[in-house]
Amino acid sequence: MKLICSQTELNSALQLVSRAVSNRPTHPVLANVLLTADAGTGKLSLTGFDLNLGIQTSLIASIESSGAITLPSKLFSEIISKLSSDSPITLISDDSKNQVKITSKSGTYQVRSMDADDFPELPIVENESFLKINASSFANSLRSTLFASSTDEAKQILTGVNLSFNKHSIKSAATDGHRLAVLSLQDVISSDNESKIYENIEITLPSRSLREVERFLSSCKSDTEISFFYDQGQVVFISSDQIVTTRTLDGTYPNYNQLIPDDFQHTLELDRKNFILALDRISVLAEQHNNVVKISTNKRESLLNITAEAQDLGSGFESIPINFDSDDIEIAFNSRYLLEGLKIIETDSILLKFNAPTTPAIFTPNDDSKQFLYLVMPVQIRS
């Protein structure tokens, strides 16, 4: 392999694919990135793969001889990132010595390489049919739910986001057992392909991979459509010059729909930004005592009072205006759960609906066109 490429482009590509390289590789070659130079297409392709998540991208290079090799991701990325962007970079692999020579205007580096044959192949999806999905809408699906997934590896299936595809719509959901975020999006799948096999499929993908997918989707131009392949426990996302693959999580995702009450006794309308600011301030006290915040209505003055008690340290009291028309109520929450969910909602006016201080409460945008729902279990108030 022998080629010349731009420092800036190689650096960006390495930053991207190294996100799929494991920090604790189970095999030495998994600490490496795969470089494949093709004189025919004039492209250098880079791949990182930790056996779950795979990222592949390519850049234009002046390729004198084709070839494939792997280099240690961290060392190679650090060297390239510090080289001058004024000078092109030459890469020459010397397979007999197992090393690659990197030359820039100021200096020369030799890095120990490993054989490309040892590098695992990215999963290829066998079926040829795929969905065309709007990249920015899909990024929104992920962003709106990822935060609510569990970090507890003991409940593996809850460490992912559940995706249901149905004709033109995608429903994404995540829960950690204490709260649940659900977003339904219509018309995100374009109609110009009629892949019957994608009707009514439901998969759960690991959050760690989806954070990279979200980053990848967010970097696409706003009206880009990406191709989505699914087969036998593997998902592949393809844009014009990038491929991201991830395995699915095994197991049955809980039937979260049955957790969502149909009717509510109480509905409060409040300003999301004011509520966030008040919760953020009161959290300083709440953090001292299990993050518990108590909210109670003052119907006479149309106020919502938010309080936190930190036994020996102090207490806090905030109030914000609300619209409310049933009897005065009191309910307590984990302030961190509230803040994380409220930051996702896009409208200024929001609704808080619930039946009792011990049953699930629901936050939604006060706008029927936004199909987002955030369910939070209240905290028991000691009386």
Add this chain to the structure above:
Amino acid sequence: MKLICSQTELNSALQLVSRAVSNRPTHPVLANVLLTADAGTGKLSLTGFDLNLGIQTSLIASIESSGAITLPSKLFSEIISKLSSDSPITLISDDSKNQVKITSKSGTYQVRSMDADDFPELPIVENESFLKINASSFANSLRSTLFASSTDEAKQILTGVNLSFNKHSIKSAATDGHRLAVLSLQDVISSDNESKIYENIEITLPSRSLREVERFLSSCKSDTEISFFYDQGQVVFISSDQIVTTRTLDGTYPNYNQLIPDDFQHTLELDRKNFILALDRISVLAEQHNNVVKISTNKRESLLNITAEAQDLGSGFESIPINFDSDDIEIAFNSRYLLEGLKIIETDSILLKFNAPTTPAIFTPNDDSKQFLYLVMPVQIRS
């Protein structure tokens, strides 16, 4: 105590004094800041003190009743920092309940207080004579040497910076046994006071405190003079509205002058920025192997070659132009030590002087008006 003040000013003052509050207080009151409100002067003064470092500042407040109280630094700072800057803050202490009520437009907080009498007094220097020192020059003295002090608590005296005062000049020095930084500054002490007791004094102050002193001095306007008091193991710096105190370190500072060679066999002239860039790149390899970089001259081509070997991983080679006129030489250093010292030097052209690959090497600005010297012990090269 009852007063009204600005959120912005109280917040800045708290950020400042809380830097002198210990993270691991040996007594509960040392986790607190002292607030002293004086209706006579119309000032609220705040103090943080960890028994070594003390910081006091004050702000203008509308004081209804004078008083003094202490509040937990972290909790109080966090509450104040999140309150709206649009609204003034009211502080009312209720001494019978041991709490202070904080009121802003949106809410009310109660924080548990402790008695001001329990708070240790900042050291007061008995002698009335002091030096007037130029703040920005003194900040430069500290910045130029602090980085070379030791972090090894076993050699306590080396964890500080040594300061020698002599009429109008200050000489600062720091060493960790592997390298030594020395800066001499003339005319930084103004002549309009004739404090004999400050002639030829030498003190060593702890680096942790001096980092805060440096921050305090850098925040002063450029031609500000600060007052410097020294007495019995305590130093006090006073500017118009701030006081910083620190104890001195006990023990005799090593006679570093005897480490500095008088003559040198080799002198290289090189460009500091190019050298830093090359070292920074080569460090990626050097970090893999004890930070060792080897530098060798190529007299024929007027080049300095910089190399690093990371046994199984790879190697790096950089070269930069130099001026040099003795025989070709080879010497090795710890790249981290070189980079830290080179970043402090202010001139573009620098000199590297040494006698042999095993004796101390010295970096200086190539400008006689700059009295800075950085001595580094070379690393033994295995042959």
